[in-house]
Amino acid sequence: MKIGFIGLGLMGRPMAAHLIDAGHELFVNRVKPVSEFLVEKGATACDTPKAVAEAAEIIITIVPDTPDVDAVLFGENGVADGLSEGKMVIDMSSISPVETKAFAEKIAAKGCGYLDAPVSGGEVGAKNAALTIMVGGSDADFARGKPLFEVMGKTITHVGPVGDGQTAKVANQIIVGLTIQAVAEGLLFAKKAGADPAKVREALMGGFAGSTIMKVHGERMIERTFDPGFRIRLHRKDMALAVNAARDIGLALPNAAATEQLMNAAIARGDGDKDHSALIRTLEALAGL
Template sequence: MKIGFIGLGLMGRPMAAHLIDAGHDLFINRVKPVSQFLVEKGATACDTAKAVAEAADIIITIVPDTPDVETVLFGDNGVAEGLAEGKLVIDMSSISPVETKTFAERIAEKGCGYLDAPVSGGEVGAKNAALTIMVGGSDEDFARGEPLFAAMGKTITHVGPVGDGQTAKVANQIIVGLTIEAVAEGLLFAKKAGADPAKVREALMGGFAGSTIMKIHGERMIAETFDPGFRIRLHRKDLALAINAAREIGLSLPNTASTEQLMNAAIARGDGDRDHSALIRTLAALAGL
């Protein structure tokens, strides 16, 4: 298929590469030295998002935040200007479920389909084509997008109509953020009490406390290797999405709010571009460690 791909960041680059490897014709935008290898693999560089949309039948976006998606889709020389009836837009960013529905309505006015398909799995999942992909949209549009998701991910779930993919991703980020905070507190408790955190982690991996986050992020916390991964700054953005959506539906998320504040403190300390496992550094500072 002719695929447009906009958003060649830490996650987007390997995802785009997998689509090329699967045999699709790829059209990309904003090629930098770090993403030049995609052109060498066969992708076609376009000057604007509009040009990408004109060349492709399905256009994928994966950019940092809600305003970024709006700009890419509806700004000057944006995707919407290059759409023709029957094309499909797939947004794989993690953004507001509410705004997602508005974007889908505006794209529908062009006679085009829309899927929200945020991902989980981080840079490792993107490189290994093992992402978890949560999809919102119609059955027909999901059927068109599913072969592309299969090239980039391992667990693909059609959650429901437009917006439900983003709702699932927000729920994911709540659980991941709070679990990272819990693992950090547990390991700091072990250290402050005089035990070896590495040995404590090893013991806990065999019980109910064992988890992917204990395995991967716990190891990063102990080794103090905090290269992203997934940046604290971006996870804080996702928790803000959760809190704002919860306010609209009248839901209290007290621990999500407290974890967001810890991430605010981490950003203030200069850790915003470290992996989210680096949240332990802020908690350690509070503990005097």
């Protein structure tokens, strides 16, 4: 198919590359030196999101935040200006479920389909085409988009109507954020108490405390390898989505709120662009280490 792909960041670049490798014709926007290899692989560079939408049947976006999706879709020379009836937009960003529904209504008014399909799995999952993809939208639109999802991900779930994919992603980010904080606190406790945190982690991996986060992020905390798979700054954005949405529906999420504040502190300390496993650095600072 002719696919538009907007958002050639840490996640987007390998996702776009998989689509090219699968034989799809890609049209991309804002090509920088780090993403020039996609053009060398056969992608066509377009000057504007509008031009991408004019050339493609399905337009995929994966950008940092809700205002970024709004700008790409509905800003000057945005995707919406280049749409014609029968095309489809797939937003794979992690953004507000409420705004997602509003965006979908505007796209539907042009006679086009819309799926919200945020992802989990980080840069490693994107590179290995092993992402978890949570999809909101109609059955027909999901069936149309599924072959593309299968190129980029491993676990693909049609959660429900538009907005439900984003709701699932917010839930995912709550659980991941709180678990990273729990692993960091556990390993910090071990260190402060005089035990070897690497040995403690090894012991815990065999019990109920064992998890993917204990395995992957726990190792990063011990090895001090904080190059971003997923930046604290972006995870804080997702935690803010959770806390704000909870307030709107009258729900208390005390631990999500506390983790958001810890991430705020990490950003204030200059760690915003480090991997979210670097939250342990802020906890260490609180402990005087």
